[in-house]
Amino acid sequence: MISRLFKFNxxxxxxxxxxxxxxxxIASVPMPQRLVLxxxxxxxxxxxxxxxVGDRVLKGELLAAxxxxxxxxxxxxxxxxxxxxxxxxxxxxxxxxxxxxxxxADGEDRWIDHAPVDYRQLPKxxxxxxxxxxxxxGLGGAAFPSHVKLREDGRHPVxxxxxxxxxxxxxxxxxxxxxxxxxxxxxRGLEIMQYLLGTARCMIGIEDNKPEAAAAMRxxxxxxxxxxxxxxxxxxYPGGGAKQLIKVLTGLEVPSGRLPTEIGVQCxxxxxxxxxxxxxxxxxxxxxxxxxxxxxxxxxGNFEVPxxxxxxxxxxxxxxxxxxxxxxxxxGPMMGFSLPSIRVPVVKATNCIIASAPRMFPPQPxxxxxxxxTRCADACPVNLQPQELYWFAKSQNLDKARSYNIFDCIECGxxxxxxxxxxxxxxxxxxxxxxxxxxxxxKQAANLARERNEFRLARIEREKQERAAKHAxxxxxxxxxxxxxxxxxxxxxxAAMERAKAQKAEVAPKNTEDLPxxxxxxVAAIEARRAEAAAAKPPTDSLKxxxxxxx
Amino acid sequence: xxxxxxITGNTTVSAIMFKVLLALVPxxxxxxxxxxxxxxxxxxxxxxxxxxxxxxxxxxxxxxxxPFLSDNSALVTGWLLALALPPLxxxxxxxxxxxxxxxxxxQLYGGLGYNPFNPAMIGYAVLLISFPVIMTQWPAPLELAxxxxxxxxxxxxxxxxxxxxxxxxxxxxxxxxxxYLKTQLKLEHTMAEIRQAPVFGVIGAKGSExxxxxxxxxxLYLVQQRIITWHIPVAFIGGLAAISGFFHVIDxxxxxxxxxxxxxxxxxxxxxxxxxxxxxxxxxxxxxLIFAGSIGVLTWVIRAYGGYPDGVxxxxxxxxxxxxxxxxxxxxxxxxxxxx
Numbered sequence: 001m002i003s004r005l006f007k008f009n010x011x012x013x014x015x016x017x018x019x020x021x022x023x024x025x026i027a028s029v030p031m032p033q034r035l036v037l038x039x040x041x042x043x044x045x046x047x048x049x050x051x052x053v054g055d056r057v058l059k060g061e062l063l064a065a066x067x068x069x070x071x072x073x074x075x076x077x078x079x080x081x082x083x084x085x086x087x088x089x090x091x092x093x094x095x096x097x098x099x100x101x102x103x104x105a106d107g108e109d110r111w112i113d114h115a116p117v118d119y120r121q122l123p124k125x126x127x128x129x130x131x132x133x134x135x136x137x138g139l140g141g142a143a144f145p146s147h148v149k150l151r152e153d154g155r156h157p158v159x160x161x162x163x164x165x166x167x168x169x170x171x172x173x174x175x176x177x178x179x180x181x182x183x184x185x186x187x188r189g190l191e192i193m194q195y196l197l198g199t200a201r202c203m204i205g206i207e208d209n210k211p212e213a214a215a216a217m218r219x220x221x222x223x224x225x226x227x228x229x230x231x232x233x234x235x236x237y238p239g240g241g242a243k244q245l246i247k248v249l250t251g252l253e254v255p256s257g258r259l260p261t262e263i264g265v266q267c268x269x270x271x272x273x274x275x276x277x278x279x280x281x282x283x284x285x286x287x288x289x290x291x292x293x294x295x296x297x298x299x300x301g302n303f304e305v306p307x308x309x310x311x312x313x314x315x316x317x318x319x320x321x322x323x324x325x326x327x328x329x330x331x332g333p334m335m336g337f338s339l340p341s342i343r344v345p346v347v348k349a350t351n352c353i354i355a356s357a358p359r360m361f362p363p364q365p366x367x368x369x370x371x372x373x374t375r376c377a378d379a380c381p382v383n384l385q386p387q388e389l390y391w392f393a394k395s396q397n398l399d400k401a402r403s404y405n406i407f408d409c410i411e412c413g414x415x416x417x418x419x420x421x422x423x424x425x426x427x428x429x430x431x432x433x434x435x436x437x438x439x440x441x442x443k444q445a446a447n448l449a450r451e452r453n454e455f456r457l458a459r460i461e462r463e464k465q466e467r468a469a470k471h472a473x474x475x476x477x478x479x480x481x482x483x484x485x486x487x488x489x490x491x492x493x494x495a496a497m498e499r500a501k502a503q504k505a506e507v508a509p510k511n512t513e514d515l516p517x518x519x520x521x522x523v524a525a526i527e528a529r530r531a532e533a534a535a536a537k538p539p540t541d542s543l544k545x546x547x548x549x550x551x
Numbered sequence: 552x553x554x555x556x557x558i559t560g561n562t563t564v565s566a567i568m569f570k571v572l573l574a575l576v577p578x579x580x581x582x583x584x585x586x587x588x589x590x591x592x593x594x595x596x597x598x599x600x601x602x603x604x605x606x607x608x609x610x611x612x613x614x615x616x617x618p619f620l621s622d623n624s625a626l627v628t629g630w631l632l633a634l635a636l637p638p639l640x641x642x643x644x645x646x647x648x649x650x651x652x653x654x655x656x657x658q659l660y661g662g663l664g665y666n667p668f669n670p671a672m673i674g675y676a677v678l679l680i681s682f683p684v685i686m687t688q689w690p691a692p693l694e695l696a697x698x699x700x701x702x703x704x705x706x707x708x709x710x711x712x713x714x715x716x717x718x719x720x721x722x723x724x725x726x727x728x729x730x731y732l733k734t735q736l737k738l739e740h741t742m743a744e745i746r747q748a749p750v751f752g753v754i755g756a757k758g759s760e761x762x763x764x765x766x767x768x769x770x771l772y773l774v775q776q777r778i779i780t781w782h783i784p785v786a787f788i789g790g791l792a793a794i795s796g797f798f799h800v801i802d803x804x805x806x807x808x809x810x811x812x813x814x815x816x817x818x819x820x821x822x823x824x825x826x827x828x829x830x831x832x833x834x835x836x837x838x839x840l841i842f843a844g845s846i847g848v849l850t851w852v853i854r855a856y857g858g859y860p861d862g863v864x865x866x867x868x869x870x871x872x873x874x875x876x877x878x879x880x881x882x883x884x885x886x887x888x889x890x891x
Contacts, residue, residue: 008886014558170558243887256887333557361557366618368564369664373829375562378780382886387834388878405885413556420562421664427554 006251008244010379011236012414014170014334016209021294022173024301026181029317031078035103035308036345037063038090042135042143044070051101055082058112060285063101066132072145073135076103077287077306079110091311091330091347095340103308114283124152124196127280134285135348136276140164140175140240140269141331143349146276149266150196159264160250161199163190163273165206165213166233166240169332172352174290175270177302179206179213182274183220187228189273192280194226197266201229204270205245208232237334238412242267244381256408271351291346293318295354296325305346311353312342321355329354333361334413368421376415376425382408386415390425393432398439401432409433467492564663568623570778574769575630575824581765582638585692585758589705590638593645594630596709600649601629608658624663628652631671631824635817635864636678637689639723642710644685648674668871669831672864679859687860691725692758695749698722728756729816730860732807741804755814763819770823779827782839787822788813790847798855812851821850821863831871838874838881846870 040046047064051057057076064074084102089095119127132147152158163186167175179186194202204221206214214232221228233239233248243254245267252263260267271290278284287307291314294300298319305314311328315321321328329336330350339353354360376386384405392401406429415425471488582590605625609616632648652674660666679686693699698718700708707713714720726734728750735745745751752760773779791812798806812818817825826832826843833842846866853862 012560014560247886253887256885258887329555329557331555333555335555336557337555338553338557356557364559365563366615368618368622369662371564371567371624371664371829372832372834373567374780374834377834383883384885385834385882404882405888408885408887416556417559418562419559420564420567422559422563424554426556 004251005231005233006248008239008247008381009383010377010381010414011239011244012379012417013235014237014417016235017171017294018173018176018209021171021292021300021302022176022210024177024299026177026290026302026304029303029305029309029314031105031107031109031306032309032313033105034083034310035077035080035105035306036088036310037074037077037101037103037308038088038345038347039064039074039099039101040090041074041307041347041349042072042137042145044068044072044145046099047071047074049085049099049101051082051085053082053085056080056106057082057103058110060112060114060283060287062133062285063103066135066145070145070148071132072137072143072147073133073285074101074307075135075285075287077308078103078105079108080105089341089344091339091344091350093337093340100345116283117280119192119195119280127196131276131279134275134279136272136279136286137348138269139271139275139289139348139351140242141335141349141351143347146268146272149261149268150193152197153261156261156264158197158199158261158266160201160203160266161190161194161197162246162249162265162267163202163204163270164240164242164245164267165204165210165217165270166245167210168207168235168237168240169334169336169352170237171294171354172292172332173294174292174302174351176210176213177292178271178274178290179210180216183213183216184223185277186217186270186273187220187224188281189275189277190228191224191226192276193268193273199266202226203229203231203249205231205233205249207235207239209235238381238410238414241381241410241412243410256405286348289346289348289350291350292352293355294352295329295360296322296357297355298322305350307347308345310342311339311344311346311350314346314353315342315355322357324357324359325355326358327356329356334417335411364422364424367423370421370423373420375418375420379414379418381412381414382410384409386425386429389432390423390428393428396432396435398432398436402436406432406436564622564624567778568627570776571627571773571824572623572630574773574778575634575766577765577769578634578762578820581762582634585761586638586690587693587700587705588702589690589700589709590633592706592709593633593636593638593640596642596645597629597633597649598626600646601625601653604650604653605658608654609662612658612662614662619663622663625653625657628657628670628674631820632674634820635671635675637686639688639690639705639708640685641712644678644682648678651677664830666830667874669825669828669867672825672867672871675864676868679864687727687730688720688724689727690723691750695725695757696723725750727816727860728759728811729854732811732815733854736805742807743804751811752814754808754810756811756816759816760814763814763816766819766823770819773823773827779823780836780839782836783827783832783843784822786840786843787826787847787850788818790844791818791822791851792847794848794851806855812854816854816861817863818847818850821846821867825863826867826870831874833874833877833881835878835881835883837883838877841877841881842870842874845873 045067048067049064051063058079059076061076062073063076066073081104082101083104087097088100090098117130128147128150136146137143138146165175165179190202204217214230218230221230231249238244239248246260246265247253250265254260254263275286288304290302291305292302293314297315301318328339328342330339331352370387370390372387374387380386388404389401389406409429411426413426419425602625606616606620609619629649632652652670656668656670656673657666704715731750732745750757754760755763770784774781792809795812796809799808826846833839849866849869850862853859853865
């Protein structure tokens with residue numbers, strides 16, 4: 001069962017800091033009074049609301065349904081009443097609020113009727129649709145809807161199914177603990193995934209700093225009906241990145257911008273397999289997850305947390321944060337982000353909460369110039385030239401940045417980690433990427449506008465010619481009516497001038513400055529509505545507008 | 552608490568440069584042992600000039616002085632230049648060379664990280680072109696010198712060009728082995744005859760071969776510490792050894808052996824300390840091999856056919872010119888691109 005391992009370029013060995021929480025078995029937390037469930041907890045379309053304020057719901061009841069293929073459902077983690085549906089702060093780096101359902105727990109924790117899914121008797125498509133409706137998403141942190149990855153697309157048979165138990169980020173231990181405490185359940189989930197994908201080979205990749213987890217998984221796999229290889233991979237950040245793990249285990253590289261299925265591989269987090277098992281074998285949708293709470297807290301540990309629980313309360317369960325806490329990170333210290341507030345809910349992507357103190361993450365010294373030492377290039381797992389990308393990003397040479405494959409950057413932070421000049425490289429790359437995307441969008445919009453304008457000009461020209469032809473016909477028919485034709489011409493000119501004036505007025509500042517405040521406010525409100533309408537459906541609206549203008 | 556990653560390693564530019572200085576210590580010690588303590592005066596002069604001119608330029612350019620002064624890069628430039636100069640060079644020569652290296656080649660181009668050419672080698676080239684006589688007047692190794700100068704004598708000579716009574720310049724100086732080799736070959740002497748001269752040592756030149764060995768030692772420390780990668784020293788030494796070996800095999804009477812080329816001049820200093828300057832060198836692994844291999848070849852060409860005592864400085868500067876091109880054409884394959 002020992003397979004040959006492969007290497008990816010670079011990688012770093014940051015201090016682990018996993019011991020603080022790794023030895024605490026998964027503990028449950030008291031059900032909070034109030035749960036806040038964002039509708040957007042996954043990659044893809046926002047889920048569609050299925051409840052209204054005041055509704056009573058049971059534990060596991062659907063609150064919002066998946067909207068389209070790439071989407072996932074949201075369920076009630078306990079029984080209670082919907083008290084609000086409004087915008088609230090969510091755990092996102094942007095710090096922007098998003099639509100959330102607030103659920104007041106009734107304390108009864110009463111389940112909705114639920115039953116196992118007899119997945120071998122149902123068509124696979126039906127099982128996959130149910131997984132979507134059960135809210136199963138990747139729990140490694142990306143929260144990509146899992147059912148999308150379990151479909152057989154017909155073109156690419158998946159030969160190898162990989163479970164990712166690498167957990168390469170420092171501090172995080174939720175997967176480690178899940179593998180130690182619930183190995184059998186993970187393997188049950190893997191068996192279902194293997195059945196759905198029809199893969200021949202199953203592997204579980206675990207970094208070799210988690211020998212207990214590997215042993216537990218091996219023991220569980222020994223009881224499985226299917227052959228599963230448990231492979232210990234070298235501890236090397238970011239060895240838990242899906243593409244990196246696939247390379248290490250199989251030697252295959254996922255082509256740039258493509259999906260792993262194209263090389264016959266599919267990769268899921270171990271916790272995702274666990275939720276597949278809970279749903280298929282017990283009928284339980286995804287309403288909780290294991291979260292590591294560590295760092296500057298009194299009792300670091302791993303907790304099974306109902307989704308929607310305030311992180312503030314979760315930190316209290318872990319004994320509260322130390323006095324010198326200066327922030328909270330969601331995720332790991334390499335790729336996680338600083339929470340905008342601690343009063344945000346735990347979501348499906350919340351794998352770890354780190355209470356940070358200045359002594360843990362001291363502020364960076366001021367950045368020095370790049371000395372081209374190429375430590376970053378040596379550390380880059382994607383084999384990019386970060387020093388060149390930095391230069392291009394800094395000088396806003398965006399085309400160059402693109403041609404040096406900036407979009408292959410996975411923002412793992414290795415370059416940043418090793419930089420002796422302490423340059424915040426990842427921030428430069430993020431900036432460059434967003435600038436390029438914005439430019440592309442602007443270019444697209446400009447192209448669309450140009451096409452539309454060309455079409456309009458062509459039509460005006462055609463209409464003019466048609467009119468001219470008509471006039472010529474008429475003139476030929478009855479010369480006596482020539483004065484009338486003149487009239488028509490004049491009218492056409494007048495109309496054209498009117499149109500030009502109207503157009504000008506739209507461009508020029510409006511003469512509403514002198515109006516009283518109330519009238520001005522009204523004008524502003526109308527403007528805002530107009531802008532809103534235009535923003536909502538720009539193409540059709542502007543087309544309509546054009547039609548009116550020329551009609 | 553701003554943006555990830557929140558943790559970083561503890562390498563700093565200052566520490567990297569300090570390790571380069573540390574790696575030069577064995578070479579300096581060997582220098583003192585073989586050629587006398589005069590080099591220490593030159594090093595001190597270059598250090599003071601480098602730091603003072605760097606500070607002044609930072610001030611004039613309105614840049615923070617301390618963060619840059621403490622990065623140790625000016626000291627590295629000063630030391631490398633000092634080690635390339637004749638040890639008993641007059642004080643003003645050291646000062647002019649260092650000033651040019653720091654002020655023009657480094658700071659006027661934008662300071663740390665922005666210089667397209669190796670500053671120390673620019674300083675060296677300026678001096679070599681401007682003051683060729685002094686630049687080729689090397690003190691004889693102590694075991695060959697007819698007169699030995701005390702530390703005070705050397706101080707007096709460096710600052711006042713005064714020799715102790717009764718000591719002639721010839722008694723303490725000599726042509727470098729590379730120079731000697733060149734002139735003797737022009738006089739149509741064969742290698743076997745030339746090699747009999749006292750300036751030649753076991754494999755390279757007397758005295759310098761020990762210093763070169765010490766540089767090699769320091770260089771290996773840099774590789775071990777991952778301050779530099781193996782690419783540049785290996786390609787430099789490989790390039791120089793390959794071309795000198797090729798001609799030596801064809802015509803051993805007119806071409807010196809690879810060992811002589813490697814241990815008879817500045818090759819070791821160049822391979823581990825000068826060509827490895829990251830700022831003015833290429834960044835891709837393949838590029839480093841091309842860059843340093845070419846320096847090795849060019850060094851030999853300049854030594855064999857050029858009019859200068861050594862070829863390392865010009866070879867490095869010429870290849871510095873090619874760096875953008877080399878980098879552009881040696882981009883490594885990115886993960887998921889090309890073959891899978």
